[in-house]
Amino acid sequence: MSQESESGKGTPALALPLGRLEGRQVFADLVRQAMVCAARxxxxxxxxxxADFADWPLGERVVVDALQAWAGRGRxxxxxxxxxxxxxxLYPRLVQWRVTWSHLVQAHACTSLVGTELPSAIWSPGWTLERLDTLRxxxxxxxxxxxxxxxKERLDTCWAMGSPSFPATTLGL
Known part of the structure; x- marks a missing residue:
């Protein structure tokens, strides 16, 4: 199945896997692929x-390079x-990228949410990935x-319950 790309050029979307999948390596690979696809x-x-991104590959060079390629006006x-x-x-490369591109990044801590109330997910206007069970x-x-x-509606609800966090800079006294 092909779909129009976000760029509106009518090119087929990168063949990101679809359907029910399982495994930590599969998840990590999909995060990498999604960031590369977002840039392309x-x-x-x-x-x-x-909950804490501890098992995401966000510190890997391929992910940060993809975010760097993705970053730009209107993003x-x-x-x-x-x-x-x-x-x-865990991810000093991502933290540095966040500093550089702070004008594109918003972050909320959703400390009041418990259990699976905060989805483990990637959302974009054309593709989503959600972990239904983080243990398995x-x-x-x-x-x-x-x-x-x-x-998106669940994520927006969580966002509204959160508060700004993960600032680009930390001021010391």
């Missing part, structure tokens, strides 16, 4: 959501987590409009 297709808006990325501490400690790492990747809308 010029996704305008990305949401990355997870926007949102990060949501219960705790950004692990992200700061079962996930669903989809281009279905209803699934994208339902996930």
């Amino acid at each position: 297709e010029g996704w305008t808006h990305i949401v990355l959501s997870d 926007h990325i949102q990060f949501m987590a219960r705790d950004f501490g692990p992200l700061r400690q 790492c079962t996930l669903v990747a989809s281009v279905d409009a209803r699934r994208r809308l339902a996930l």
Whole structure:
């Protein structure tokens, strides 16, 4: 199945896997592929959501290079987590990228959410990935409009319950 790219050029979307998938390596590979696809297709808006991103490959050069290639005018990325501490400690490349591109990045800590209330997901206007079970790492990747809308509504609710976090700079006293 092909779909129009976000850039509007009518090129087929990168063949990101679709359907129900399972496994930590599969998840990590999909995160990498999604970021590369976002850069290539010029996704305008990305949401990355997870309790703490501890098992995401966000510090890898391929991911940060893809985000670097993606970053530009008209782009926007949102990060949501219960705790950004692990992200700061584990992914210094991503933290530096966030400093450089702070005008494209918003981040909210959703500390009041418990359990699976905060989705572990990637959302874009054309494709989504959601981990349904983080322990067993079962996930669903989809281009279905209803699934994208339902996930976006859940993410927006979480966003509204959160507060700004993960600043680009930390001022010391």
